[in-house]
Amino acid sequence: MDKNSIVVITGANSGIGKATSIELARTGAVIIMLCRSKKRGEEALQDVRNLSGNNSVELMICDLGSLKSIRDFCLEFKKKYQRLNVLINNAGVILPGYHQTADGYELHFGVNHLGHFLLTNELLDILIASAPARVINVTSGIHKTGKIYFEDVNLKKNYTFWRAYAQSKLANILFTYELSKRLKGTGVTANCFHPGAVATRLGINRDTGFGTFITRLLKPFFQTSKQGAETAIYLATSNDIEGVNGKYFYRKRSVPSSKRSYDKATAKKLWDLSKKMVESEIE
């Protein structure tokens, strides 16, 4: 990666996304911090610029819980930039209680998976035109407890927020594997990683400031955001990763993901369902 590289990072105002933005900005690359809140985004932008000394860091706004917001961002991005070298799909949410996206989908599935599914597909043409390029998806070890509930993907009948989060994080891996297959021969790769347990604002309600009991209790034992970002930076910058496609990483090493995550029929079925849900023309 050099100062001509262009990187988009979702959820860049907090936790792992912000730490990744700071470290990648230090390489001199152009960093687009993609955030849903202008206020939180502007505050983080100042920090990232100050800490990295890189003024080619920019803020753009996109709510991954709104398909229109994603499409609007992609149009705006393509008007402004002719290349995209690295896309880091990092944003994520854990929120107790049943919530829906602007389009009526269950929040965890909608934001963590579907939003990134649409964002990536809408940016695929510019990624391919910029090859070699990399897509990096942030998943979680929690995917091992996850299952895709095809008969009720919005979990209307049997909802718990952990079930919903685990489903969305398994979806991140299935999406990575299916995408990597479709990208073969394009010079664009897709990999994913589990950052480990990291003390961030994940699980903290942005309106009330309250967090889940488990996250508050365990936080003192977690890694810092900077440590949590190390694998993202490795996947974005290392020459070792050139040509590596369709792998799951933990602590900068390719490791196996759950048995369920390798099911090719499930990955294809999820892709088809996601495509239908975003009602777009993507192939």
Ligand SMILES: NC(=O)c1ccc[n+]([C@@H]2O[C@H](COP(=O)([O-])OP(=O)(O)OC[C@H]3O[C@@H](n4cnc5c(N)ncnc54)[C@H](OP(=O)(O)O)[C@@H]3O)[C@@H](O)[C@H]2O)c1
């Ligand atoms: N922390 C851990 O222990 C851990 C473990 C495994 C995996 N992960 C994964 O790591 C990733 C980063 O999480 P984090 O721990 O750094 O949490 P975080 O500090 O809460 O950051 C999450 C980011 O996602 C953004 N976001 C949430 N909903 C969004 C939406 N609708 N549209 C756009 N952006 C949205 C947040 O924006 P706002 O600030 O505006 O809400 C924030 O910037 C997530 O994918 C998470 O699943 C984390």
